[in-house]
Amino acid sequence: MKTARLLQALSQQLDALHAQAAPLAGHATVSARFDRQLFRTRSTLMFAYLEEAQHNFTALRHAVENGQQEQVGWLAEHLSAQIAAIMRETATWSLRQWDSPSPSIAKWQRRRLQHQEFERRLLAMKQAREKQLAQVTRLDEQQVLVREVTALEGRLSRCRDALSRIERVLARLTR
Incomplete structure (x- = not known):
């Protein structure tokens, strides 16, 4: 029983x-x-x-x-x-989120390519705004473009920081 x-x-x-x-x-x-x-x-x-x-x-x-x-x-x-x-x-x-397999090298390489593309596009946008700034004569338009260029520089800086972190991770994974 x-x-x-x-x-x-x-x-x-x-x-x-x-x-x-x-x-x-x-x-x-x-x-x-x-x-x-x-x-x-x-x-x-x-x-x-x-x-x-x-x-x-x-x-x-x-x-x-x-x-x-x-x-x-x-x-x-x-x-x-x-x-x-x-x-x-x-x-x-x-x-236990830490207990998952480490990301593969291919994933990090894709992220690097993606961030390199972001960097290229941000540079092109910044150059276009700087070119517009050189041609604009009105003060209010100049101020708007200066703020946009400053914002793009900040985004570009963050993108480059992310790229350097990705490069360090790839270097560690390929040792």
């Missing part, structure tokens, strides 16, 4: 855990999430840990049916530890 209630409680916990971890099931991380003593899988996907827990639940059910008391005790304890660990992991997932 106790084992039937235990199996039912573990089944309900696993079902709730599958629902709770569903949004995270396909996300991979850089390193393994759990200790090798707790989970045998080498995968970094939450789905793999859920599958292993489900497999252990099935093994527990078979051990109960076959009357293997020692195995039932060990599997029940091990499965409850796995469930608790997965519950903790899903509860703290939002805090």
Whole structure:
């Protein structure tokens, strides 16, 4: 009777855990999430840990049916530890944004090309405004163009700072 209630409680916990971890099931991380003593899988996907827990639940059910008391005790304890660990992991997932794979070199190279294009366009816009400024005679139009040139210089400076940061990241990744 106790084992039937235990199996039912573990089944309900696993079902709730599958629902709770569903949004995270396909996300991979850089390193393994759990200790090798707790989970045998080498995968970094939450789905793999859920599958292993489900497999252990099935093994527990078979051990109960076959009357293997020692195995039932060990599997029940091990499965409850796995469930608790997965519950903790899903509860703290939002805090682990750092645990995602580093961006690829191709992504950073695309960003560099994009920022170089921004820089080229900003330079062209600044030169066009400076050319207009040289031709304008009215004071109010000159003031507007001077403000636009100043704003474009600020944007150009920020763009160049971003480009230098991207270059540093690429240098680190290609070492």
